[in-house]
Amino acid sequence: KKLIPLLDRVLIKRAEAVTKTAGGIVIPEKAQSKVLRGEVIAVGPGSRNDKGDFVPLLVKVGDKVLLPEYGGTKVSLENDEKEYHLFRESDILAKID
Numbered sequence: 001k002k003l004i005p006l007l008d009r010v011l012i013k014r015a016e017a018v019t020k021t022a023g024g025i026v027i028p029e030k031a032q033s034k035v036l037r038g039e040v041i042a043v044g045p046g047s048r049n050d051k052g053d054f055v056p057l058l059v060k061v062g063d064k065v066l067l068p069e070y071g072g073t074k075v076s077l078e079n080d081e082k083e084y085h086l087f088r089e090s091d092i093l094a095k096i097d
Contacts, residue, residue, distance in 0.1 A: 003077055005044035008089045010059055011075070012038040012067065013082060036067050037096065041084060057089050064096040 005011050015037040020026055040063045046056040059065060072085035 003042060003075065003084075005042055005086060007044050008047040008055075008057060009044045010040055010057065010065075010087050010089055010092065011042040012065065012072070012085050012087055012092075013041050014038040014067070014085060036069060038065055038067050038085070039063070040065060043089075059089060059092060059095060065092050066094040066096060067091075068093060 003011055040059050040061055043057050043059060043061060046054055049055050067085075067087065068091060071091050072087045075084045075086055076082070077084070
C-alpha cells in the first residue's frame, strides 16, 4: 500500500540515530540524541491561502530536511517495518543541500 499525504502534509523518514561512537563504543538508547534530520518520502499537492490561491509545496520527494525536535505524527505502513512521520510543511525548519 502507498500513503499519499493530503494538502500541505509531508511524509518523512527520520535519519537513523547514531548508536556507536567513532571508537566503537555503543551509546545507550537513553543517551542517544533525537535525530533532527530526515528525507522526504511523499508530499501532498499543497493548500490554499487566505485569498483562495493554490500554494504548492516547496519541498519535493528526496529532499533532505531539518525537523523540529518534537512534533509530527508517527505513521507505520502495512508490510513495512520502517517508521515514518507526517509533518505539515510549515513545521519543517529547513531544506539541507
